[in-house]
């Protein structure tokens with residue numbers, strides 16, 4: 001409320017020092033030399049593709065299992081998404097990349113789904129040897145680091161979302177892109193601001209995807225709390241693990257202690273998913289499914305091939321409540337209810 005009042009009194013709602021400060025703070029936290037904030041995570045992905053000059057006639061490899069944005073943006077730039085099936089954790093299966101590759105493949109978008117990072121060293125090796133750009137969809141992985149390198153910092157461009165329910169969530173819509181190359185950063189800055197290099201000097205066709213100053217201001221307040229929030233997520237996840245570990249009818253997520261998992265979501269798997277979801281709901285515990293259908297099974301994205309692993313997972317996954325504002329007692333209560341579920 002103080003920040004809102006401060007910005008209201010100042011009367012500057014686009015750009016300004018809040019935005020510069022956010023980009024500086026994000027850069028320090030992520031170890032990113034260049035950060036370009038933008039309006040949301042979907043724009044970040046689309047603008048990243050444009051900056052890499054991906055467009056008509058190009059193919060982009062994306063995982064079948066993700067939030068729809070990952071494939072949507074490929075269509076938006078006129079390119080064709082080529083889907084790959086998942087490994088057991090819902091992440092893109094690196095063993096299937098060779099089969100997805102064609103001479104038209106120009107980029108790959110690995111998604112760090114649920115906050116768990118894709119194994120980035122082999123992915124980068126594969127991409128470089130196939131002359132592919134790498135755009136990381138790190139929307140769910142803010143706070144995840146592999147070998148001390150942040151999610152988003154392996155590829156050519158990393159994309160983040162600060163949608164309210166993400167690990168670092170604004171009080172509205174916001175996003176950011178990170179990169180290591182100064183000329184790429186320049187391009188990203190122009191693309192989010194009508195192709196302007198300086199005011200009224202439009203040297204390319206861009207758009208408006210500037211971040212809202214208020215959201216930048218709110219994120220500047222939240223960022224110092226972020227590590228504590230992450231510790232709380234890890235603690236609650238361990239409670240779930242220790243309480244539910246003995247139930248043989250459900251499968252728990254793994255690698256939760258690793259720094260390369262931001263634990264954005266706590267996703268369990270069971271063949272009794274729909275019954276369990278209903279039972280929890282009757283007991284006033286709401287859950288969600290991320291996601292009920294793999295992208296290539298959604299009507300506008302239909303393709304002729306099958307993605308059996310993604311399809312199977314989509315019928316078994318259930319996201320249990322997890323956020324830093326849940327108490328340990330609440331998580332224990334959720335576990336007690338799950339233990340009462342009769343399979």
Ligand SMILES: *Cc1c(COP(=O)(O)O)cnc(C)c1O
Nearest residue numbers: 040041042067069139140161163
């Ligand atoms: C949230 C999310 C996005 C999109 O971010 P928005 O800020 O909602 O546009 C993209 N990809 C993944 C994997 C996401 O979870």
